[in-house]
Amino acid sequence: MSYFNALIREVKFTAHDRSVRLWFALIFILSTIAVGFGLIEVERQNTTINALIKTNQQERILESEKLKDWGSSAYYNFHLTYDRPSDFAYAAMGQRDVQPWKHRIRLLALESQIYERDVGNPSIALVGRFDFAFLAAFIMPLVLIMLLYDLKTSEKAAGRHHLLEATAGRPFSFWFLRAAIRVAGLFLCLIVPLIVTGIMAETAISTLLLACLFIFAYILFWAALCFIISAWQKPGSLILMTLIAIWVSTSVILPAGARLMIDQSVSLPSGSDILMLQRETVNDAWDLPREVTMEAFFEHHPEWSSYEPIKSSFEWQWYYAFQQVGDQQTEPLSTAYQEGRLRRNGIATWVSLIAPPSLLERTLQSLANTDLKASIRYEKEVRAYHAALRAFYYPKFFHNEPFDAALLEKLPTFESILH
Amino acid sequence: MVEAGEIYALLGGNGAGKSTTLLSFLGFLSPSSGHVRINGKDVNYDITAARNVIAYLPESASLYEHLNAHENIHYFLQLSGSSASQEDINTALDQVSLVVDARQRKLSEYSKGMRQKVAIALAILRDTEILLLDEPTSGLDPSAIDEFHQLIRSLADTGKIVLMVTHDVYGACQVADKIGLLQNGVLVGEFMANEGSIDTETVHKAFSSNSSPS
Numbered sequence: 121m122s123y124f125n126a127l128i129r130e131v132k133f134t135a136h137d138r139s140v141r142l143w144f145a146l147i148f149i150l151s152t153i154a155v156g157f158g159l160i161e162v163e164r165q166n167t168t169i170n171a172l173i174k175t176n177q178q179e180r181i182l183e184s185e186k187l188k189d190w191g192s193s194a195y196y197n198f199h200l201t202y203d204r205p206s207d208f209a210y211a212a213m214g215q216r217d218v219q220p221w222k223h224r225i226r227l228l229a230l231e232s233q234i235y236e237r238d239v240g241n242p243s244i245a246l247v248g249r250f251d252f253a254f255l256a257a258f259i260m261p262l263v264l265i266m267l268l269y270d271l272k273t274s275e276k277a278a279g280r281h282h283l284l285e286a287t288a289g290r291p292f293s294f295w296f297l298r299a300a301i302r303v304a305g306l307f308l309c310l311i312v313p314l315i316v317t318g319i320m321a322e323t324a325i326s327t328l329l330l331a332c333l334f335i336f337a338y339i340l341f342w343a344a345l346c347f348i349i350s351a352w353q354k355p356g357s358l359i360l361m362t363l364i365a366i367w368v369s370t371s372v373i374l375p376a377g378a379r380l381m382i383d384q385s386v387s388l389p390s391g392s393d394i395l396m397l398q399r400e401t402v403n404d405a406w407d408l409p410r411e412v413t414m415e416a417f418f419e420h421h422p423e424w425s426s427y428e429p430i431k432s433s434f435e436w437q438w439y440y441a442f443q444q445v446g447d448q449q450t451e452p453l454s455t456a457y458q459e460g461r462l463r464r465n466g467i468a469t470w471v472s473l474i475a476p477p478s479l480l481e482r483t484l485q486s487l488a489n490t491d492l493k494a495s496i497r498y499e500k501e502v503r504a505y506h507a508a509l510r511a512f513y514y515p516k517f518f519h520n521e522p523f524d525a526a527l528l529e530k531l532p533t534f535e536s537i538l539h
Numbered sequence: 540m541v542e543a544g545e546i547y548a549l550l551g552g553n554g555a556g557k558s559t560t561l562l563s564f565l566g567f568l569s570p571s572s573g574h575v576r577i578n579g580k581d582v583n584y585d586i587t588a589a590r591n592v593i594a595y596l597p598e599s600a601s602l603y604e605h606l607n608a609h610e611n612i613h614y615f616l617q618l619s620g621s622s623a624s625q626e627d628i629n630t631a632l633d634q635v636s637l638v639v640d641a642r643q644r645k646l647s648e649y650s651k652g653m654r655q656k657v658a659i660a661l662a663i664l665r666d667t668e669i670l671l672l673d674e675p676t677s678g679l680d681p682s683a684i685d686e687f688h689q690l691i692r693s694l695a696d697t698g699k700i701v702l703m704v705t706h707d708v709y710g711a712c713q714v715a716d717k718i719g720l721l722q723n724g725v726l727v728g729e730f731m732a733n734e735g736s737i738d739t740e741t742v743h744k745a746f747s748s749n750s751s752p753s
Contacts (some may be wrong), residue, residue: 129617279597281594282567289591
């Protein structure tokens with residue numbers, strides 16, 4: 121009961137403290153803005169995807185009326201692929217700012233289509249988005265430092281420290297309670313907008329609980345750090361400078377240094393290298409003897425090797441074969457690019473263990489399925505869908521099946537790959 | 540040793556160790572030699588027990604400026620584990636002559652003397668066996684000092700122990716039962732205040748010199 125009374129006393133006291141109220145209000149407003157921006161962006165992406173689905177259907181109907189053969193059908197038909205934002209993406213947009221989340225692909229060479237990106241304003245992508253994950257991981261610790269660094273030193277400066285400790289009897293529990301209320305208040309101001317938005321966005325309860333748990337653990341880490349550094353018998357300004365230095369080191373210097381080190385130690389081809397190689401391969405194919413292209417194609421598709429040599433000046437079979445050979449040529453680069461990114465991501469995850477702000481940001485992005493793994497998963501889904509499209513069309517090309525527009529209804533859909 | 544019902548004034552110049560002595564009673568500092576005992580128990584053995592029987596009034600009683608007199612008293616009383624009704628608080632504030640109109644104003648609007656009165660009222664309401672007062676009349680006007688002296692006399696008469704440190708030789712002689720002279724952390728003289736037994740030469744020496752006593 122006495123502990124409960126002490127709790128009520130300190131809650132009332134904290135509520136009277138104007139500077140604490142201001143810090144709480146700032147975090148609450150920033151949190152509301154961050155999740156609000158996130159929700160708007162998620163809505164925008166979903167609206168774009170919905171509009172594309174509709175447009176894609178309408179275009180297909182229009183095109184199918186004009187088509188006369190399977191080759192033209194494959195050439196003129198676009199197939200929509202997309203990666204819908206998760207129900208928690210509003211909190212952490214992660215890689216969705218810099219990696220594609222929608223592609224309209226054709227049966228042509230795939231790799232160049234994957235790396236032809238449309239990511240909006242590159243300057244905004246470079247700066248990064250102000251999202252909840254950024255607020256919680258990088259801004260919140262600064263506010264927590266401001267709330268806790270001078271918990272004792274401000275009382276010393278005001279001449280109240282001895283009076284407080286002499287009156288409290290048990291100083292540790294008094295300071296602990298006062299700090300705990302500030303920590304709890306900050307935590308609530310941070311997560312209430314997150315939870316309210318989560319309810320609106322129908323986020324899974326387990327995801328919200330996990331996010332809250334990670335954020336709470338992260339706040340406890342910074343609170344413990346503040347408590348330890350504040351126990352140092354030094355002026356408040358020195359304690360503040362020390363805490364800020366730790367924040368700068370873990371939030372800026374360490375992640376930036378690690379990124380530089382990782383980029384230099386794990387080299388990988390760029391997306392544009394893959395795109396260029398594939399385009400050159402496809403363009404060169406026009407001038408190569410057709411047997412060269414077909415042999416390379418049959419290595420991957422021996423089931424069609426009985427197909428008669430091409431005699432006319434243009435055949436769709438040959439056209440799509442050299443498109444595929446373009447993919448085959450770039451496969452080593454593409455694989456190296458994927459593996460390199462995953463290796464860099466793996467090292468960055470290990471480094472984040474000593475840079476808690478990065479660790480929390482990455483954890484929230486992982487919960488929101490907006491991390492690099494999710495982006496690569498989407499690329500794999502696009503490849504799988506493209507392979508399914510080839511599996512649909514190739515028998516029609518190589519068996520010389522007569523064109524039947526009604527059969528286009530049986531084209532595989534991207535959704536069938538997802539489920 | 541200070542007995543129950545006694546007012547003991549510790550006099551000394553700047554740096555004599557007066558406030559240090561009080562902080563030793565509260566367990567903030569450990570004596571370099573000897574022991575600090577309250578009710579026969581070493582303070583450093585059980586600091587919490589010692590602090591529970593002491594009401595401490597620091598030299599510059601900086602209470603919370605964003606709270607009013609009632610809120611400050613209420614907060615510190617709760618902090619000590621006790622409580623008081625609004626009526627009790629008003630009675631204590633009456634005792635220290637804090638004007639009624641000021642009681643609901645924030646302490647940021649108070650003069651130094653008014654803040655000191657609130658702190659004294661708090662010490663009264665703590666209702667502890669021992670009062671440790673560090674320069675309690677600092678910032679009070681002469682009439683308020685007289686009232687304060689009457690107040691602590693009445694508290695001592697109820698059996699409380701009052702240990703105050705002060706520069707004010709005249710005030711100490713008026714209110715204290717016993718006066719101790721402190722010089723460089725050493726008690727160099729002790730007098731009964733009402734018996735005219737004060738050795739003025741020793742007092743003069745205690746205030747004018749910071750050198751070690753002979």
